[in-house]
Amino acid sequence: KQEDAHIRYRMIHTPEIRENFPFDFELELTYALKGNSLSITFEVTNTGTETMFCGFGWHPGLRAPVVPGKGSKADCRLVMPEGGSITRFGVNDKCQLTGENLQLGTDRPIRRTEEELDATMLFQGDNPALRSLTLEDPASGIDLRVDFRDFSHFGLWSEPEKEYICIEPSMGFDDSVDQEPFDQKVGVVKIEPRGKDIRSATITASFKRT
Numbered sequence: 221k222q223e224d225a226h227i228r229y230r231m232i233h234t235p236e237i238r239e240n241f242p243f244d245f246e247l248e249l250t251y252a253l254k255g256n257s258l259s260i261t262f263e264v265t266n267t268g269t270e271t272m273f274c275g276f277g278w279h280p281g282l283r284a285p286v287v288p289g290k291g292s293k294a295d296c297r298l299v300m301p302e303g304g305s306i307t308r309f310g311v312n313d314k315c316q317l318t319g320e321n322l323q324l325g326t327d328r329p330i331r332r333t334e335e336e337l338d339a340t341m342l343f344q345g346d347n348p349a350l351r352s353l354t355l356e357d358p359a360s361g362i363d364l365r366v367d368f369r370d371f372s373h374f375g376l377w378s379e380p381e382k383e384y385i386c387i388e389p390s391m392g393f394d395d396s397v398d399q400e401p402f403d404q405k406v407g408v409v410k411i412e413p414r415g416k417d418i419r420s421a422t423i424t425a426s427f428k429r430t
Contacts, residue, residue: 226252233267244268247276259422266411273403273410275392277371278421281384282355282364291359293383298376300326304350309342309393309406317342317396317406326350334380341376342393344407353387361428370419373407389421 229249233241248263266272285291300306303326310320324330324343330353332341345351353374354365368374368389375388392407402408411417 226250241274243270243272243274245272245274256426257422257424259420261418261420263416263418264409264411265416266413269413271410271412273408275390275405275408277373277375277388277390277392278368279386279388280366280423281378281386282366282423284355284357284378284383284385285359286355286357286362286364287360288383291357293385295358296385297329297354297356297358298332298385298387299329299354299356301350301352302327304345304347306350307344307346309344311339311342311394312397313339315340315342315394317393319396319398329356330376332376334378337376337378337385338380342373343375344373346372351389355385355387363426363428365424365426366421367424368421371421391419 227250231247233244244267246265246267250261252259260278262276264274264276284293284296305323305325308322308324310318310322312318348369351369351371352365352367354363356363366387366389371389371391373390373393375386375390377386377388378384390407391409392405403410409417
């Protein structure tokens with residue numbers, strides 16, 4: 221019988237961390253492998269006496285094409301559930317938010333260029349039902365679906381001509397050109413003293429006949 225496997229990492233604030241992040245906290249990351257799915261759960265606890273603001277996310281890189289030498293990265297599609305819309309954030313060459321945003325429908329695959337991926341493509345999904353993105357690889361017949369209902373934002377990134385694409389669920393983004401206070405940043409998480417924030421995301425592989 222195949223047993224599920226998991227591993228848990230734990231981090232707490234230290235004087236060194238306090239120099240750059242001025243809050244007392246505990247972070248637990250749990251990875252769990254079950255069948256064809258790999259999940260991650262973030263559990264962030266505010267162990268201090270003041271309201272804490274933070275951002276966090278996942279940075280998984282998915283092979284594209286999934287099987288080396290079979291198909292191409294360009295042939296892989298990035299598909300979301302149909303019938304909705306998402307916001308694409310405009311960014312400059314420093315990945316700062318410019319405020320020049322676009323509304324995109326989810327009925328078609330997300331279009332991207334190597335240059336756009338290298339600069340990072342940033343999105344917001346207000347509807348939790350749409351927070352799922354599948355890398356479809358027609359050559360291998362393997363789909364890799366990332367489900368992130370708990371995360372309001374996601375990014376797409378890869379190095380030019382490298383055979384992978386990172387699908388990055390996140391809470392909180394990079395700075396803006398006109399920087400707002402940290403506690404007002406896009407997607408920032410607010411945790412009251414002794415409170416906690418728990419969010420999960422999952423990657424699932426599915427296999428089709430080719």
